[in-house]
Amino acid sequence: MHEPGAGPARDRRPPVDGGRAVSVTSAQGFRAAGVAAGIKSSGNPDLALVVNDGPRTAAAGVFTRNKVKAAPVLWSEQVLTSGALRAVVLNSGGANACTGPEGFQVAHATAERAAELLGCGAVEVAICSTGLIGAQLPRDTVLAGVEKAHGALAAGADAGTAAAGAIMTTDTVAKQADAVSEAGWRVGGMTKGAGMIAPSMATMLSVLTTDALLDAPELDAALRAAVRVSFDRLDVDGSMSTNDTVLLLASGASGVRPDPAEFTAAVTDVCRDLARQMQADAEGVTKRITVRVTGAATEDEAVVVARTVARDSLVKTALFGSDANWGRIAAAVGYSDAAVDPDRLDITVNGVPLCVGGVAAGGRTSVDLSGADILVAVALGLGEGEGEILTTDLSHAYVEENSAYPS
């Protein structure tokens, strides 16, 4: 797995793990491109195309649960009912959300243009968009961008990295990962997302690819299991986007039918790797915080408690200030919608027990929070349920970025 550094990096070279190139084109049967179509006024890359050259085109997707869904989400949910995708067109520079019938027409036309170029049907092309909500995408610019991207399609890590770069918004680094099975198949993937990240994903778009041989229902089961414990466990600011999309495309090019459990584990590994990269590159991040809850009545309750702590603005600002303010953590545990016995509550921060049995254990000033990684461990003493949420601190830079950037 590729492990990113904490600080903002701007290196867009393909990450390399043990000599392998790591990207959405890692698996056999995939080509990609990332181009500057002119949607972003900055002139930065803003349109990506990922193509599955087969021999199979099985696919699965997971989408935002937001009731206000962007046009590309409505389009892609619809076309994915067939369980097959030949290609995905992704753009940054505009979310195409709250854009009405006109916005849906642009998504449809984008799929049609890609389909014409690839010689397939529009219903085999998914669309993903990210950027400002409420503005119409410039239709002709997008369609010309699809043609430009089609002309730039290539196999290999450079093409995958170009695609990953073209979907960035406030991301400072392209995010890619992969996993390799000794059985001869791979899973690769890319993602974007730096803010508006919360349960059931984020303003995040992610495309995963594999050359394993699987049917759509098998892909769907693996993807849902993976997302549940990876992207769904990342919560930067509690906000859920109108555009969240994770797609998994399978080319079958390896000819190998994988062990289902091994395949699910590999997809989960890639999703977790990408989630960690999003955490490390989140808007305004200065601390990467893991909230780990054990001893809950159930796994779901553990996640509820972890998410409540991870979202608490007072906890997040205290950790930004390197203050091991466990009282705020205890308060957040107490108002979560989960069973809590205050007399059994233990809170440990970076290995130092601060609260034992619901009472101060001392040591608050001895906790070293000078580093970028913070582990908040909450033990409820009620059962065997455990779970964790990845989050970030609430910093001046978060406020700055989100009060200035009209996303």
Next chain:
Amino acid sequence: MHEPGAGPARDRRPPVDGGRAVSVTSAQGFRAAGVAAGIKSSGNPDLALVVNDGPRTAAAGVFTRNKVKAAPVLWSEQVLTSGALRAVVLNSGGANACTGPEGFQVAHATAERAAELLGCGAVEVAICSTGLIGAQLPRDTVLAGVEKAHGALAAGADAGTAAAGAIMTTDTVAKQADAVSEAGWRVGGMTKGAGMIAPSMATMLSVLTTDALLDAPELDAALRAAVRVSFDRLDVDGSMSTNDTVLLLASGASGVRPDPAEFTAAVTDVCRDLARQMQADAEGVTKRITVRVTGAATEDEAVVVARTVARDSLVKTALFGSDANWGRIAAAVGYSDAAVDPDRLDITVNGVPLCVGGVAAGGRTSVDLSGADILVAVALGLGEGEGEILTTDLSHAYVEENSAYPS
């Protein structure tokens, strides 16, 4: 009603409304005091005493729903089962939360000392605390403070204002209000609270007093109805405290039995006034935001939608930046746990329609957000349910105050 200014004020003189003094001692039959007991290392006032001299001592209370409850909350909930209170001791400088049996003993001893001085039982004395969670209160300092406050007890607005000043933490101004009935009775009150403010109240302590003649069940009904549409509709940062307490004490000194509806309305007015003062003095506030939702299926769903928008960090940072970013509002509406039809969604900010029928209506740059007050109006077009939440923006000052202040 006393209407506070937007900016932080440090005027602790009693507010005067139409020549009346407005305080927790406005109603007949009450004395109060606020003293510097030495709990706060700053030497600022930190202990308040409110005494009901009768002839009646009926009382009601509403407490935090946090499962981690401070010792004074556990004590006060217990003594209030009798429906009578002779006095309330309040301290700032320490929450006495997560302090175990030792903390409960301090609360108990505080009530006993006040009871000895007043010639009543300890079960007639409620205790309220606010400040850092997890530290033991200095028992002897608190008990000496109770004696000092007892010696300073007085009727009149100056005494009430001294009490209101002694419960301040990060508050910059003492918060008081009252209401007067032509029938001859009054309701007065004070509150504190500037952060950790959320549903089912906040790190807020509030004592309300009346000289109307009511029984405890009548007080309880009026108080719960009032809190539901006032303090419970203030949500600064989504965090719920371990210490929230609102008490209502009735002396019956006016000899007037009020009309129940008029009394409930008066208590509601006072609570709303105090809630607005807390909003105006919230930590780091630069904008006072009202999120008003209409057209929901039910009132509860309207409040759910309003609260989700009010808590969204991206909405709050955008409004801090005077950016009418309605797309973020639409996204928050969409992920709320309420029925939403995206095609019927209207969003209006400070009177300018920005989204109509789920689609951009233009005008985003024409919204004047330069003032301190912002009204976000969301119309769902589904039913008759409506409700509003008061909140504030998420500013640099909020981050600064909460990363530096170990509350």
